[in-house]
Amino acid sequence: MAKSKKSKKLKYDRAHYQFSKEQKVSIVREVESGQLTRKEAMEKYNVVGRGTLNSWLLQYSSNPEGIIRKQHKKADQRLAAYKIIVGESTVEEISVTMQVARDTIWGWIKKYKNDVQQNLSPSIARHQDESLSNPGEMQQIVLEELKLKIAGLEMMIDIAEKELKIDIRKKSGTKQ
Numbered sequence: 001m002a003k004s005k006k007s008k009k010l011k012y013d014r015a016h017y018q019f020s021k022e023q024k025v026s027i028v029r030e031v032e033s034g035q036l037t038r039k040e041a042m043e044k045y046n047v048v049g050r051g052t053l054n055s056w057l058l059q060y061s062s063n064p065e066g067i068i069r070k071q072h073k074k075a076d077q078r079l080a081a082y083k084i085i086v087g088e089s090t091v092e093e094i095s096v097t098m099q100v101a102r103d104t105i106w107g108w109i110k111k112y113k114n115d116v117q118q119n120l121s122p123s124i125a126r127h128q129d130e131s132l133s134n135p136g137e138m139q140q141i142v143l144e145e146l147k148l149k150i151a152g153l154e155m156m157i158d159i160a161e162k163e164l165k166i167d168i169r170k171k172s173g174t175k176q
Contacts, residue, residue, distance in 0.1 A: 017046065027053075028060040072098065080105060081112040086142055 019027075027045055030036045031053075036044065038053055047053050072080075080098060083089040084105070091109075095102050157168050 019045075019047075024056045025060045028056050031057065032061060032063075072100065077108040078112045078115065081109045084109055085113065086139075088139060088142070 023045075027041055027047070031038060031041050038050065041047065042050070042053055076098070080089075080094045084091055084094060091102050091105050094100070094105055098105075160166070161168050
C-alpha cells in the first residue's frame with residue numbers, strides 16, 4: 001500500500017481529547033507571545049471552545065488580567081457612546097481609557113446612537129448637526145441642558161413629596 005503525498009490532518013474526537021498541562025502551557029505561551037491568535041490556536045490544536053482556551057489563559061498565563069477581555073457594563077458603553085456623539089471625547093481617547101478596541105467602540109456608538117439622540121434636547125441636536133467649530137461651546141450647551149434637567153427633576157421630587165407625603169430624598173445619617 002503506497003502512502004499518499006497529501007498528509008491528512010489528524011482529527012481527534014474533540015469532546016474526549018485531553019491536553020496535558022505542558023501542552024496547555026505551551027499553547028498559552030504561543031497566544032501570549034503573539035505567535036498565534038486565539039482563533040488560530042483553537043484551529044491548530046483543535047480546541048473545542050473559546051471558554052476552554054480562556055480558562056487555560058486564566059490558569060497558566062503570566063498576566064491573566066491583561067489577556068482576558070474585559071466586559072463593560074451597558075451603562076458604561078452608553079456613556080462612552082454619549083461622550084463621543086456630543087463631542088466630549090474621541091474614539092481614540094475612550095479606546096485608551098477603557099482599554100477597548102476602536103471597532104468595539106464604533107459598535108457601541110451604532111448600538112446606542114438612537115438612544116442618545118432621543119435623550120438630547122433639540123438645541124443640542126441642532127448644534128451637533130451644525131458641527132460646532134468650538135468643542136467648549138458644545139460642552140457648555142450640554143452643561144446648561146443638564147442643569148435644567150436636574151432642576152426639573154428636583155421640582156418633580158418636591159411636588160411628589162408634598163402631594164404623597166412621603167420622604168423621597170435620602171436623609172443623611174440613615175442606615176442602608
